[in-house]
Structures are given as structure tokens and as C-alpha cells.
Amino acid sequence: MRLMSYQVLARKWRPRRFSELVGQEHVVRALSHALASGRMHHAYLFTGTRGVGKTTIARILAKSLNCERGTSAEPCGECAVCLAVDAGRFVDLLEIDAASNTGVDDVREVIENAQYAPTRGRYKVYLIDEVHMLSKNAFNALLKTLEEPPPHAMFLLATTDPQKLPMTVLSRCLKFNLKRLLPEQIQGQMQHILDAEGIACEADALAVLARAADGSLRDGLSLLDQAIAYGGGAVRAADVRAMLGSLDSAEVLGLARALAAGDGAALLAEAQRIVAFAPDFGKVLDDLAALWHRVQLRQLVPGYAAVDEADGVALDALAARLSAEEVQLDYQLALSGRRDLPLAPDEAMGFEMALLRMLAFRPQREDDSARAAL
Template sequence: MSYQVLARKWRPKQFDELVGQEHVVKALTHALDSGRVHHAYLFTGTRGVGKTTIARIFAKSLNCEKGMSAHPCGECAICKAVDAGRFVDLIEIDAASNTGVDDVREVIENAQYAPAQGRYKVYLVDEVHMLSKSAFNALLKTLEEPPEHVKFLLATTDPQKLPVTVLSRCLKFGLKRLLPEQIAGQMRMILGKESVGFDDGAIDALARGADGSLRDGLSLLDQAIAHGGGTLHVGDVRAMLGTIADNDVGVLLQALAEGNGKALLDEADRIAGLSPDFAVVLEQLATALHRIQLRQLVPGYAGDEAEREVLGALAGKLAPEDVQVWYQFALNGRRDLPLAPDVRSGFEMTLLRMLAFRGGADGEARQAAPAQREGAPTPRTTSIASAPSAQHVGVTHAGGVADAPEKPAKPAAAAPRIQGIADWEMWIRAAGLGGPVGLLAQHAVPKSFEGEVLTLALKPEHVIFSSDAVCRQLQDQLGAAIGRPLRVRIVHEAVAETPATRAAKARSEEQAAAERALAEDPFIQDMQRQFGAQIIPESIRPTGRQA
């Protein structure tokens, strides 16, 4: 007999065997035991959490020869036929490949006939959101008032795409993403019954890599067993997943905490020798920073033993503000990796950005920076000196009066330098500015940063963007991002270039390049010659930009 993958071999056959979906199992069990079974159910959730499995168990419970029950016998001909996928009255439809109204019309016509073997004819429609609008409309009446012997079980990973008219006709159950601990427990049970040896660290790594999906986890488990020759070792699993050890993450964070650029790049070089997936490494870094912040700000948070060993000391060394900024950099760095010249340089640049924005780094880190060599030209910059204690944080418009001061703040760490519009754009990204605040930041440029006062220039026609409330919100978000209080001052004057104009120029250049590339394409030119085709510039979008 051919090998059966673990996800299929160990698919639950009873409600009691399901993992992590107790809320759904409880409701369906009560419905079956009381006989109050609705005619249409909708199961939603991410891939591999049990939507189709629950639907099959439910169909088996409805049709078991020993009576309708939440605990089907599993021994009768109908139960065995459902388990084997051969039960004639369980009609499974893949809506991704049967999307049209003709496919639904066939369902409607066949629904009127009585079931051949069981009590109920059960229609299981997977990925139901893929049906066309006309198919949904054709199904509505039957879905609302089906024959008494028909039950509909719908499953989808994207319920937002379902029409409200369908949602209103179904009982909806949202399936949860599984916790890593739940997935790890199921893996240990399966490996014990399969007589496969394993390291606990390997199972934990696979459970985290499953990302809440038990099916994905078991697929990774199959791959890991093959990779390790029948035994799971943590080193083999990490190599397979492209991850690194928690201790390696700790070494990176330790170098960042100490402001040691050489140690940081040495460790990055050693990690690169392991050929990891740098996006996954940045994800691990973000996870570690999240746990450090929990230890810092949540009383009583302990974490597991390995976490306490690696991250416990770092929680006491790092400023909470630095942890927040670095976490944002890790997320942005992961997103921007495809844009870097190569993924390793993108990873290293993310680490160096964290180092550059380390609170209190003005003295020690910059003295050790390779760029500060004797005789090297000094760029014209406005640097941020270590400021005295902030007496108040207010918003000042040129020629106006500052808002009421807030309560005195504690002495702040030195802030990073800002050297022009490129650095200003980096500040905007680091602070995650959006909405009205982002609009103000995108149309302003920094003039100076002296002490605690950041002076921004804004064109007079954009004065509408700079209300007092928006300015206060801007300075609060920027202050949180750089780890020190500041006061924003707005002056209205002509501005040559802003982040908004730079972005518009970049979009215009991308659009021109896309139109030029299309016009020069030999196939397009041939279509124009033969058929008189015309290019509509408004319909062209550069690669990666949505319409």
C-alpha cells in the first residue's frame, strides 16, 4: 500500500479528536443531541484548522446507522464510507473549480431527490466564496428553504467575500488558529504512535513554523522526518525551516544593547553562513522583542524557561522605547527585503538601522563608527545634542503662542541625527505615521532640530494640514519613535521638495517607464501594425502597483 501523508492518516474521525475548536464542537454536539439541526452551516477560518474535517464528522453524525448522534459509531457501513470518501449522500463540491451558475443549477436539480443511503443528503461546498455572483443568486432560494432531507455545509477561508444574503441564511462558526502548544502536543502524540524519535526543540520549531495551521504543521512534520532520515533533530529542522537558534537572536540583541557594531556584523556574518531565510530571522527578532517588552511592561509575565534564560537579562538592559522602535524596524525590514539589492544586505541594513536609532547612542556608538575617521570631511548636518530635561511639550506655530504645557517629563536620551529629507522619510516610516498626521509629515520638510524643537517648513497652501490637534499627535508619535520628548514648530514658507513630491515624482517615473516599455514591446508593436491597436496610457500600471 502506498504511503499516506500524516495529515490524512491522522485526520480526526470524531469530534473528541479535534484540537483547539472546542467552541464549535460544543455547539454542534448540542445541536445533534437535541435534534435542533439547522439546514445550513458556514465554517470559516484559515487553512488547515479543521473546516472540512468538522463538516465530514458532522455529515457522519447525521447519517450514522445507529442513530443521529454527536458520537457516530465509526463501525457501520455509512461511517466507514464517509471516512473513506465514498459515501454517496455526502456530495463534496470544490467551488474554486465549479464556480458557475450551471454547476449550482445541477445542485439545485439534484437536491429534490431523496438520499440513496442515509437520512440526509449533505452538500459540502469548500471555498464557497469562489462562486460567481450569479451562482450565489441561483443558490439563495434553495439555501433558504431546502428540502427536509438536505443539509448544506459551507466552508471558506475568506468570509468577507460572501454576499450578506448568504451569510444571513447560515449558522456561522469561526474556527480559531491553533496555538503552537496545541500543534506541538498533537505532533508529539502522532510521533509517539509512529515510533519516530524527536527533540523537543525540533517539535517547538515546527509548531511555530505551522503558523496556526495543524495541516501545515503535519506537512512540515512529514518533510522533517524525510529530512532527518526518520528522526527529528533540532539542528536539521532549523536548517529546513531557515530559522536560527534563540541564542543567536539573543547574541544579536546583546550586541545592539551594547552598541557594538563590530560584534553585531560578526554575528550577522556567522548567521549568514547557516544559509537561513532572512525574512524568518527578522520575524524571530520581532518575536523576541515582543517578549522582551512583555517582560518589561506586564507585571507577572514569566514566559518559558528557554525564554527566561535568553531574554531575561536583555529586558533589564534595554529601554522600552528602544524595544518599540526596533520592533517596528524588524517588521519594516522584513517587508522591504525584496527591495534590497540582496537579502543579506537588506538584513544587515535593518540591524544597522536599529543600531543607529539606539537611545543614547550619540556618544559611544558614533565614536566607534568606521565613518568617523581623522581627516574625513564632515557633512553639513544638524545634530541632536543631549538635551536638558524637557520642561514641557507643546506645539508652536511660527508667530503663534505655544499650547498649554504638559507635566514635566523625565530627562530624555539623546535622539538620532536628521540630515535632510531622506532621514525625514525614515522618521516617518519608523513612527508609522498615517492619516492626517501622515499627510502633514509628507508635505513638510525639516528645517532644523535644536534641543527639543523640531522645526518643519510647510507651504502656505498646505496650512490646512497643520491644525493644533494634528501637530500634537505628530510630536507624540515622533517622540515615541525616537524615545524622547520633542516639540514641533511649523513655519509656512516655500518648499522645493517634500516626501509627497518625491513620491509623486517616483510614481511618475515608474509610469513613464512602464508606458515606454510597453510601447517598445515587439508584440505590442506587431498588434498595432496588424490590427491598428491603440495603447490607452490610463490603463497601464507599473509592476507591483494595484489599479
């Protein structure tokens, strides 16, 4: 029973108030002002990638509308309605998964149900997740109700693919596009959660996890759960890299130094050392491209200085040694090598060929020409 009582971090730390949301200030501000002024729309559309807060915002909005202490942007979180919404059992919040309820009959059932007054709250709130999965006939059946719903009903639509929605639906909704979260925002939330949970962690480990989350806080917290289990209750950088199949920044820096020196033997030795580790080769090329980006910033942006860069001195040396054109070329070759990996006979060979391509297309310098003449 104790094993089953554990709640994953993404669920345990799901925001319950607008103030707890991360990275969606533009949506929070608009909805808070609408709630305060009483100028609420009858249909909202929340779009954005997975795990950025679409369903969470819809649930908080439902709680704000029905809180027993009055409609406001700050629901009390203590009344029976707030507790029921948080527990997922509020009878007037109807969550519909459009991916599994795609047909016109499912939508007609929603429309018929919407005519009845709320059972407990002031509003009956319909949250339709992944709404783009509805069929064409289902959308057509929904249009009239979406345009002129009963005064006690509100529709909250969420989707990761708004391009698939008919214009007739888009024109009837107030649309909010939720942003992908920055790695810094995800890392900050991870640090806050681990501090509250009393779990030891290394900042480098959280930085790696935040980048791997790819803009999704939910994905980041799932990876954090995995890292805690992998590390036996602690989050360490070495464990996280081993878990994700990623490399230490020093390994990627070794590749860049060999390329800058034009040393094929050193480059191959570094590449083979990485291949022996069997990492995600696409991620290695992504990291190399990111390194060239940081080098280019030092070359072309006067006074650029990043905060807390442990490898800043090494990057400064690369920026001084290479021309801006060389860095641009290496960056593009890293991207094309990443894209071509699935076409290679095997990924390790594709990774090595991407590095050798950077070496082969390296512009010849005057000192190289002089050595060749000798």
C-alpha cells in the same frame, strides 16, 4: 507498491470524531448541543484559514447525521455509513469543489439533485468547499434552495475568504469562524502523533515546526512529514532548522546582545555569520521581533515568568540593560525591516541594513556621552 501504500500524516490522523478535533471547542460544543437537541440548521458556513478543520468538521457532521446507530454527536465509527464517510465514498455526502465548479449550470445540477431523497442515509449532505469562488449567477441560483431546502438536504459551506460571499448567502447560513491554532496546540498534536507512530523527536524541533505552521495543523503535519524524511526517521532540532532555513535561538540572541551593547563590529560579525548560513532573512527578523516581545514582557509585566524558557537568564539580562522605549523601537524596526526586504537590492543587504538601523537609532545613554567627550 509499498511506497504507494504510505499515507501522509495529515490524512492518516484526520479527526474522525468531534472529540479528536484540536482547538475548535466552540464549534464542537455548538454542533454537539444541536445534534443532541435535534435543533439542526439547514445550512452551515465554516470559515477560517487553511488546515484548521473546516472540511473535517463538515464530514464529521455528515457522519453524525447519518450514522446507522442514530443521530448523535458521537457517531459509532463502525457502521457501514461511518466507514463509507471516512473512506470518502458515502453516496449521500456530495463534496463539491467550488473552485473548479464555479458556474450556474454546476449549481443548477446540485439544486436538481437535492430534490431526490437520500440513497442510504437519513440526510443528503452537500459540502461546497471554497464556496467564495462561485460566480454571482451561481450564488443567485443557490439562494432559494439555501433558504428553503428539502427536509432531507443539508448544505455545509466552507471558505477561507468569507468577505467575498454575498450578504444574501451569509444571512441564510449559521456561521462558525474556526480559529487559527496556537503553536502549543499544534506541538501537542505533533507529539501525540509521533508517540503513537513510535518516531523519536526533540521538543525543540517540534516547537520550531509548530511556529512554522502558522496556525494551520495540516501545514504543520506536512512539515512534520518532511522533517521525518529529512531526518531519516527521526525529528531533530538541527535538521528541522536546516530544512526550514531557520536559526538556533542562540544566533538571534547574539544579535540582540550586540545591539544592546551598541557594538557595531560585533553586530556585523554576527550578521555576516548568519548571512553565510543563507537562512530565510524575513524569518530571522521575525524571530528577533519575537525576542524583543519576550524582553518587553519581562520589563512591563510584574512577576512575568514564562515556562520552559532555556534562554530566560539571557532575556532577563537584556531587560535590565535596555529601556522599555529602546525595546519598543527595536521591535518596530524589526517589523519595518521585515516589510522592506523585498525592496532591498538583495535580501542579505536588506537584513544587514535593518540591523544597522536599530544600531543607528539607538538612544544615546549618559555613559556613551561621557565616553564620546573623552
